[in-house]
Amino acid sequence: FKKLMDRLGFRDNIHGMRERLGSVYGCLANAICYLHDNDIRHKDIKPRNILLDRNDGLYVTDFGLSRDTSDASSSVTDGIERGTYKYCAPEVARFEARGRAADVYSLGCVFLEITTVYRQLSLTAFEHFRTENNDRSYQNSPQRLHEWMSKLRGSRTGGILNPILDIVDIIGKMVSLIAVDRPVIGSVCSSLYLLGDLVYFGKCCPSRRYRDLMDQNTKLSSFPI
Numbered sequence: 001f002k003k004l005m006d007r008l009g010f011r012d013n014i015h016g017m018r019e020r021l022g023s024v025y026g027c028l029a030n031a032i033c034y035l036h037d038n039d040i041r042h043k044d045i046k047p048r049n050i051l052l053d054r055n056d057g058l059y060v061t062d063f064g065l066s067r068d069t070s071d072a073s074s075s076v077t078d079g080i081e082r083g084t085y086k087y088c089a090p091e092v093a094r095f096e097a098r099g100r101a102a103d104v105y106s107l108g109c110v111f112l113e114i115t116t117v118y119r120q121l122s123l124t125a126f127e128h129f130r131t132e133n134n135d136r137s138y139q140n141s142p143q144r145l146h147e148w149m150s151k152l153r154g155s156r157t158g159g160i161l162n163p164i165l166d167i168v169d170i171i172g173k174m175v176s177l178i179a180v181d182r183p184v185i186g187s188v189c190s191s192l193y194l195l196g197d198l199v200y201f202g203k204c205c206p207s208r209r210y211r212d213l214m215d216q217n218t219k220l221s222s223f224p225i
Contacts, residue, residue: 021118024050024058025111025167026192026201031060032107033185036100044083045106047113057204090139090177101179104188108174109138112149115168119155142177165195 028050035042042049042060049062083092089105091098116126127136130144138145152168170191176182183191192200 018118021114022200023202024052024114026189026198027058027204028060028107028110029185029189029192030201031058032103033189035060036103036185041100042103042106044087045103045110046084046087047110050110055204057202086137088137088139089179091179093137093139099179100185101182104174104182104185105139105176105179107185107188108171108182111167111171111174112138112145112152115152115171116148119152121152121155138175139177142175145175146172167192167195167200170195 032042032045044062045060049060051059051061053059083106085093087106087109089098089102092102113123113126116123126148129148130136130138130141132141132144135141149168149172153166156166170183170188173181173183174188
């Protein structure tokens with residue numbers, strides 16, 4: 001384990017590990033924003049498809065299900081493909097029409113797992129908590145998902161960046177059951193920047209980009225406070 005941490009550039013202390021993990025939010029959102037800006041939907045966002053590198057960055061991998069919508073009049077599609085069931089959006093699980101918002105939902109699920117670890121709760125406990133009828137998917141039990149997010153809000157510790165807005169409030173919007181209620185990925189990026197400046201981004205992410213995105217997106221004002 002220590003050799004893996006060394007290879008990834010994690011400092012050998014809790015503060016260093018938490019700092020490195022915290023930067024994953026923005027870098028990952030930025031990567032998905034790049035895809036969506038170029039009319040590409042990933043369609044299978046999950047932890048296994050995210051690789052960290054030792055230079056404070058990350059890679060999104062496995063584009064086997066991705067769809068290029070640059071030649072389409074809309075990014076919304078339907079069909080039987082639904083990526084990994086555990087992380088897929090409700091509309092994908094029901095084989096209904098889906099668009100970029102489905103990627104946002106899956107990313108929100110990943111963010112929930114990151115936040116669970118970041119706030120020193122158990123991923124195993126989280127999985128047991130939301131599992132119903134042997135279904136471990138996120139979209140299967142929205143009520144328990146919201147109960148877990150309340151638990152995460154209650155686990156905030158000292159050094160809070162923003163005493164009013166919590167990153168869990170952003171995630172709550174991302175995992176909305178209703179696709180049109182989820183923020184576009186640009187709003188997620190700008191909201192993370194507004195929440196904690198560049199704390200949630202790696203060194204590779206320029207601050208000017210997020211200031212510009214803040215001017216373009218206003219959905220943060222609708223987040224529950």
